[in-house]
Every structure is written in structure tokens, then in C-alpha cells.
Amino acid sequence: MIEVRELTKRYGATTAVDRLSFAVRPGTVTGFLGPNGAGKSTTMRVLLGLDAATSGEALVNGGRYAALRRPMREVGALLDAGAVHGGRRAFDHLGWLARGNGIPARRVTEVLEQVGLAGVARKRVAGFSLGMRQRLGIAAALLGDPGVLMFDEPVNGLDPDGVRWIRELMRALAAEGRTVLISSHLMSEMELTADRLIVIGRGRLIADTSVRELAQRFGRGVLVRTPRPAELTEVLEAAGGSVEPAPGGPATDGRLADGRLAVGGLDVEAIGDMAAAKGIPLHEVTPHSASLEEAYMALTSGNAEFTADAKTQPTTEATARRTS
Numbered sequence: 001m002i003e004v005r006e007l008t009k010r011y012g013a014t015t016a017v018d019r020l021s022f023a024v025r026p027g028t029v030t031g032f033l034g035p036n037g038a039g040k041s042t043t044m045r046v047l048l049g050l051d052a053a054t055s056g057e058a059l060v061n062g063g064r065y066a067a068l069r070r071p072m073r074e075v076g077a078l079l080d081a082g083a084v085h086g087g088r089r090a091f092d093h094l095g096w097l098a099r100g101n102g103i104p105a106r107r108v109t110e111v112l113e114q115v116g117l118a119g120v121a122r123k124r125v126a127g128f129s130l131g132m133r134q135r136l137g138i139a140a141a142l143l144g145d146p147g148v149l150m151f152d153e154p155v156n157g158l159d160p161d162g163v164r165w166i167r168e169l170m171r172a173l174a175a176e177g178r179t180v181l182i183s184s185h186l187m188s189e190m191e192l193t194a195d196r197l198i199v200i201g202r203g204r205l206i207a208d209t210s211v212r213e214l215a216q217r218f219g220r221g222v223l224v225r226t227p228r229p230a231e232l233t234e235v236l237e238a239a240g241g242s243v244e245p246a247p248g249g250p251a252t253d254g255r256l257a258d259g260r261l262a263v264g265g266l267d268v269e270a271i272g273d274m275a276a277a278k279g280i281p282l283h284e285v286t287p288h289s290a291s292l293e294e295a296y297m298a299l300t301s302g303n304a305e306f307t308a309d310a311k312t313q314p315t316t317e318a319t320a321r322r323t324s
């Protein structure tokens, strides 16, 4: 179990994580999503005791990492696959980690087999491809057979076979009842791997939802294009519709991407009638089936527009709203 409560991390004037709260439960793969610089790595580093929180808490199995008695047996992590010294052999690197953490030597052989590196166990890491280094990093994370696992961008730079292998491994680890948190900025990858999604932007929570809920929320709707998006938004929201800026094109007024809106909860006829009644021109009205990628882009585009109010951070659904 991973719990982050009102976590804030500042580096000088930069607020990397801003009153962030979420929980990651056992038995699921949870995707930790957000654009570059959203605060994913920082959150993971604080969870792993590599950085101190400015305020709030980041707990693993109910305690701070520093207070865990046998950390590698409780939590395994891959933060930076390049962090291993190139002169070391894979077997020796893992053996050194095992000895330092009271882990039986047989685990080294087991995890090397598990990640498919048994054949190169005696080779120096300097000669490893990026994919092999990722596998070695994952082997290190698995060494203590921990119940909690965190992987920062594990599929970065991997070929399709490597990506599929990681996806299957993550799902298998969760199926064994482990808590698995994977960060990524690719919804396309998380869609196939994760059960739950925590989406952050500018250090704040944007959505804490299941993949299914997100698909349902954005799954069907009507795409509307108008030169007066703010007025139409007001009219449609007053009628009970949900309105999000739709991806596609740069934002012209800093808030709404070229006046396209994804409308949920209202049909084409109702939208057309209401716009006509208010004299708002419509340049396009199309029934639309959004992909999760589009949903993610709508959630994260112009993060300032989606700042979850820190006092009422959503916990069960993607409830972040535009603030204007």
C-alpha cells in the first residue's frame, strides 16, 4: 500500500509537488501519469526517502521509507536504469545488493532468470543495451520479493518486445497481490497495462480514476466547434452537460483548444437547439467517440485550467474542473 497525503515538495521557488493526495492499493497496476515536469519522479523520490517532503506525508505500508526495517523486502523500485556502474557484472551487482540487505544469494539467480538476463549474468553492464539495463533495474527491484513496487518510466526507449514483456510482468506482479505503481507520460501504454490511473499536472492531482471510468466518462459525447466557446460552455453546463476543451490544435485564448469542446450528457439536437436559442453559432457538431489518449490530453492540456482545488482534491473520480 502506498499513501501520499497532502504532499508538497518545493525546490527553491519551484513547487514540484503541490498538496498531492492519493493511495495505491495492492493487487492493481496503477498508472502514474502526467506531462513532463508534472512531479511524478519527485513524488517517487520522496516515497523512497531520496528526497525530503516540504510538508505532508508519503508512506509505504503505513510508514515512511526511512522507518522501514528491511526496505528492499518491502518496496522495490526502478528509478534510473542508468544508475548501475558499467564496470560491474550483472550477477555481482545484484549479489552486492543482496548481501547488503540480508537477502539470500539464491534470489540473485532467481531474479536474473525472471527478467531474462540469466545468459548475460557474468557480462559487464557497460555492454548492456538500454533494454537490458531496464531488465537489470527491474531485477534489483524484485530482489527482496517486496509487496510494493515502483517503476519510473520503465518502458522508455524499449522496443515493442520489451514493452510487451514489461506490461505482462507488471500485470503478473499485481495478480500476485502486490502494489504496483508505474509512471509514464504515455496514456497509450497505461491503457493496456494499468487498472487505475492517477493523473497529475504541475504537481497537483487532476484525476484519480479507473481506466474504465475514464473511458466511460469520455467515451461518448458530441464534439462541438464554436467561435464563442466560453458562452456555449456556460449554456451547456447550466443544462446539465459536461464540457471539456477538446484536443486538436493549439489553444487560441489560452483556455480552449481552438474553440472545440467535448460535450457529454447532451445529444446533438439538444446542443443545436440551445445554441440556436442563445444565438451562438456552431461551426461543427459531431457525435464523437474519444480515445483514452484524447481523454488524457483533455485532462492535462493547459494544466492551469485543470488545477484541482487543493481543499477538495478529487479522490474517486476525474472531477477536476476548469477554474474559469
Ligand SMILES: Nc1ncnc2c1ncn2[C@@H]1O[C@H](COP(=O)(O)OP(=O)(O)OP(=O)(O)O)[C@@H](O)[C@H]1O
Binding pocket: 011, 014, 015, 016, 034, 035, 036, 037, 038, 039, 040, 041, 042, 043, 185
Ligand atoms: N532536484 C531538483 N531541483 C530543482 N528542481 C527540481 C528538482 N527535481 C525536480 N525539479 C523540478 O520539479 C518539477 C517536477 O519534476 P519531476 O522530475 O518530478 O517531474 P516528472 O513528472 O517526473 O517529469 P518527467 O516526465 O519529465 O520525468 C519540474 O519543474 C522540475 O524541473
